[in-house]
Amino acid sequence: MLTCKEFLQELTDYLDEKTDAELRAKLERHITECPNCWVVCDTTKKTIQVFKGMKEYAVPSDVHERLMAAVERKCAAKKVR
Amino acid sequence: MATQEPVTDVSEETALVQLARSGDLKAFSDLIKRYEGKIFRLALHITQNREDAEDVLQEAFLKAYEHLDQFQGNSKFYTWIVRIAVNQALMKLRKRKSDRAVSMDEGIDTGEDTVTREIATWDENPEQKYSREELNSILDDAIQGLAPTYRTVFVLRDVEELSTEETAEALGLSIPAVKSRLLRARLQLREKLTRLFKRKGDDAFAYM
Numbered sequence: 391m392l393t394c395k396e397f398l399q400e401l402t403d404y405l406d407e408k409t410d411a412e413l414r415a416k417l418e419r420h421i422t423e424c425p426n427c428w429v430v431c432d433t434t435k436k437t438i439q440v441f442k443g444m445k446e447y448a449v450p451s452d453v454h455e456r457l458m459a460a461v462e463r464k465c466a467a468k469k470v471r
Numbered sequence: 472m473a474t475q476e477p478v479t480d481v482s483e484e485t486a487l488v489q490l491a492r493s494g495d496l497k498a499f500s501d502l503i504k505r506y507e508g509k510i511f512r513l514a515l516h517i518t519q520n521r522e523d524a525e526d527v528l529q530e531a532f533l534k535a536y537e538h539l540d541q542f543q544g545n546s547k548f549y550t551w552i553v554r555i556a557v558n559q560a561l562m563k564l565r566k567r568k569s570d571r572a573v574s575m576d577e578g579i580d581t582g583e584d585t586v587t588r589e590i591a592t593w594d595e596n597p598e599q600k601y602s603r604e605e606l607n608s609i610l611d612d613a614i615q616g617l618a619p620t621y622r623t624v625f626v627l628r629d630v631e632e633l634s635t636e637e638t639a640e641a642l643g644l645s646i647p648a649v650k651s652r653l654l655r656a657r658l659q660l661r662e663k664l665t666r667l668f669k670r671k672g673d674d675a676f677a678y679m
Contacts, residue, residue: 398587402654406635426590430661436593436668437661441629444610445603446508447515453525454507458500460529464536465496 392420397427405435484548492539499539503532506549509631510556516614516626517560520567527563531556546637553633554641557623564619589662591669600668613663617656624649625656 392400397420403409404417421428449457484505490498507528514527534555535542542551594600601609614622614630627638628649639649 398658399654402650402657405657408635426587429590429592430587430658433591433593433665434657434661436597437657437664438629440597440606440664441610441625441660442632443598444607444630447512449507449511449528453511453528456525457503457507457529457532460533461499461503461536462496464533465494465499468494468537 391423392416394420394424394427397421397424398430401431401434404431405438485544488539488542488544488548491536492542499536502548506552507532509549510552513553513556513626513631514560516611516630517557517619517623518563518567519615520563523560523563523567527556527559530559534559546640550633550637550641553627553631553637557627557641561619561623587658587662589665589669591665593665593668594670597664597668609664609667613660616663617659621652621656621659624652625660628653629657 397417400409400413400417404414409417421431484502487498487502491502510531511524511528514524514531515521518524518527531552535552542548597606614626617625623642624638624644627633627641628635633641635646635649635653638644639646642649644652
């Protein structure tokens with residue numbers, strides 16, 4: 391039986407599905423028997439999900455235009471060389 | 472709106488890089504449009520400063536343009552530009568703060584005292600409780616509260632969705648170092664979000 395500390399150490403690999411079957415079974419057994427670790431696991435999973443759902447920023451048009459102008463200048467300079 | 476959905480067609484991207492390399496500015500502009508939103512967000516998350524983030528965005532694409540001939544093509548263009556942008560962003564951070572915590576190599580506790588104080592289930596759906604803008608601002612604030620070393624690893628892995636290997640490569644860290652920082656970052660964010668999202672009246676005592 392894993393301790394809670396051992397469970398936590400493996401949490402990232404478990405949530406990323408990077409553990410082998412044997413360890414996975416041990417971790418799953420731990421959360422069926424330890425309500426606190428179940429909650430930590432579930433809320434960490436939700437934490438990751440909510441961040442993955444973050445929307446991409448639209449680059450403000452002035453920032454985009456300055457970037458394009460800088461690249462065009464660089465391109466012109468490259469051609470001169 | 473200056474961004475468009477990134478297309479993950481690798482062969483199309485390889486063709487764009489080839490064209491850009493031969494001096495086709497339009498092809499390079501297409502690469503910019505594809506990734507500038509992600510790079511700007513990444514730069515904002517790491518530097519926490521809009522002006523610095525804009526500098527990072529420009530410097531990263533200018534460097535990429537200048538060194539296109541060095542791009543090997545065995546990694547994705549996106550991973551390559553992320554690596555350049557992360558380096559620029561970390562340099563900004565070091566310059567601005569002389570912050571000890573900015574060094575990626577610094578010895579970090581690898582999780583001995585991993586914190587899990589808030590033990591409570593969440594309301595089913597934070598997405599329904601807050602508007603998209605409110606939620607984004609909550610998430611930005613939560614990321615801001617992390618130390619730069621954790622923040623950078625977390626943003627690359629869980630926001631930009633790079634693999635552990637790509638994150639390690641971009642930051643010059645070992646894979647175990649990425650994993651231990653990611654664990655700490657995820658748990659710290661879980662603590663912060665649980666304080667906001669926990670179901671009313673739900674706490675550790677419910678399970679005792």
